[in-house]
Amino acid sequence: MKKFGRVLVATAVVGGIAAAVAYFYSQKKKSCITIDEFEDEDDEDDRTYVSLGKTVKDVVGNVKEAAEDAFTPLKDAVAKVKDTTSDAVEEATETVEEFFDEDDANE
Numbered sequence: 001m002k003k004f005g006r007v008l009v010a011t012a013v014v015g016g017i018a019a020a021v022a023y024f025y026s027q028k029k030k031s032c033i034t035i036d037e038f039e040d041e042d043d044e045d046d047r048t049y050v051s052l053g054k055t056v057k058d059v060v061g062n063v064k065e066a067a068e069d070a071f072t073p074l075k076d077a078v079a080k081v082k083d084t085t086s087d088a089v090e091e092a093t094e095t096v097e098e099f100f101d102e103d104d105a106n107e
Contacts, residue, residue: 006089009085010081010082010085013081013085014078014081014082017074017077017078017081018074018077018078021073021074021077022074025070
């Protein structure tokens with residue numbers, strides 16, 4: 001039962017960090033877009049068409065790169081949380097064992 005509680009706490013911590021990273025990343029992306037990027041009124045007469053096969057491949061490649069870039073900090077944060085949580089659990093276990101050892105010695 002104690003292990004389940006530890007897993008639950010660790011999951012909550014990791015989930016919170018993941019949510020915070022996702023929120024700040026989405027806010028950063030929203031702030032980078034400006035209205036000037038969408039104004040192409042002068043080029044309406046000079047339309048050109050692009051092959052969809054090449055464009056889809058480019059988009060998929062760009063999405064893969066963006067996903068890797070987005071999740072690298074998240075992976076690092078999760079690794080740090082995992083290490084910190086493991087250290088804290090070990091330290092707490094040692095403290096509890098010492099506490100109960102002292103009680104047994106007093107009796």
